[in-house]
Amino acid sequence: MEATWDATAAWRMDDTSLWHACDQAQKIRQSAYVRLVEMVAELWNRTGRSKEDRVSMVAQVQTQLRVSKKDALQIVAHAQLFGREAVRDAARAGELDADRLTVLDQTLAQAPVLDRDEVEAELINNTHLPLHHFRLAAKRILVLLDQDGPEPRDDPARPKREFHYNNRPDGSVAFRGTIDSESGAMLAALISPLAKPKADDTRTTPQRQGDAFADMIELAAGSENLPDEGGERPHLAITMHIRDFLQGLRGGEFEDGEPVDAETGRRIACDSKAFRMVLEENSAPINIGRSSRTVPIPMRRALIVRDKGCAFPGCHRRPRQCHAHHVIHWADGGPTRLDNLVLACSMHHRMIHHTRWTVEIVDGLPVFTPPGELRPGHRSGRPNSRLGV
Structure with missing residues (x-):
């Protein structure tokens, strides 16, 4: 019918x-x-x-x-x-x-x-x-029905885990892969808290999860338990001409040759372990300085006590998920002092460097100011930053 x-x-x-x-x-x-x-x-x-x-x-x-x-x-x-x-x-x-x-x-x-x-x-x-x-x-x-699991084997099968990645022409990385159920459950448990939407968050779920995945990479790179390679811990090396770095004119490149713009280089240098290498015109090294951390551990601890996490209004990222941003960039002569530093998660740190949002320290506390067309005349500070809670 x-x-x-x-x-x-x-x-x-x-x-x-x-x-x-x-x-x-x-x-x-x-x-x-x-x-x-x-x-x-x-x-x-x-x-x-x-x-x-x-x-x-x-x-x-x-x-x-x-x-x-x-x-x-x-x-x-x-x-x-x-x-x-x-x-x-x-x-x-x-x-x-x-x-x-x-x-x-x-x-x-x-x-x-x-x-x-x-x-x-x-x-x-x-x-x-x-x-x-x-x-x-x-x-x-x-x-x-099978409390003991499968019978032990002399040649136990490895969990099915695959990861493929390749660099795109624009420098971004595309990847795909498969992991076993146990690792998948752990991945979900790690991504979920990092991908929670923030106040006035306009990102889609895939975008939030992508940012969360990038945060996980940063957290892993900072771990003390990662193995060395070539005698060094995992690191990110960027080559820039000192004039370009100081003036923010042109970019440089990562050690694999991928280009990086000047502001991204300055953002990465905000809270990183850096060393100086002076090159001749033909790129031959003639002097190598000692490695030093731009924000010492005691100062970072004091910063955590003050900001308690990402200082951007409405953001609740924890301190271990944050970078120490120089309000006046140290490349521009800004000092590495508490009154010139603010904790910012990767998303808001990127926002400060790559948009017209600004941050300043007022009465010892960070205050963020949006671009004029967003909130004309409005300045926004972290709601609870003055309460000490």
Whole structure:
């Protein structure tokens, strides 16, 4: 029976009616899928149900229904599940949709044969759960069935971990990869607090997560536990002409040859470990100075006591996630003193250097001033900076 649809009806409905119509359409969609799987299950039962029959059935479903091979494999797998009466009844009752049937199929395939009926019953009892929690319930069941984990092996398989990255023409880096579930859970736990939106945050979720990932790289680079390479701890080397650095005229380059603009170089130099190397005109080194930290540890501790974290209004990044920014840049003669320093997270440190936001120390506390067109005449200081809380 062919359904009829009034294409002009939707615009006449209010929001409540539209959502009700969506709910009805979703139920029809789910019911139609169950009906489809039931028909394929009957076709499957008419075969010898061998491995070859399954390959043939997948090909027929793909051809007859004009679906992808992935969808055909799913439909046939679900049709085979309909040989289990409890599964069939739950699907007909609307308790098992396509996603939950897939979870059930994968879980039964991993469960010991003698336990499959019990696993099936337990999962069907939990079909009311949201899909994510339904998947977690399935994983917990498998863990409970195998408390000892897989048998020890003489050549244990390594977790599947891959990381690929390449430099783009503009100097940015593109990457992709895969990590195991345990490492993935740790990654999520690290990124989540770093990617929380800040006050008046206009970044998208991917942008916030990208900034969080960059913060993690900075935190890792500052760790005392990283291994040396070539006799040195991991570091970032930038080459700039001293005149360009002091005057902010032209940029320089990282040690791999990638260009860097002058202001980025000055920002990185704000709170870093730096050394001086004097080069002749032909770039031959003629003098190398001692390495020194621009902001000594005792002064950074005093800065933490004053600012308690990123001093930008509404930002709550912790001190270990912040840089020490020179209000008057030390390249311009600014002193490395408490009254010329302010803690800023990477996002707000970048903002100070690369936009027209400014910061100054007033009565011993940092005060940020936005560009005139944003808030004409308005200056904003950290709300709690004067309260000492």
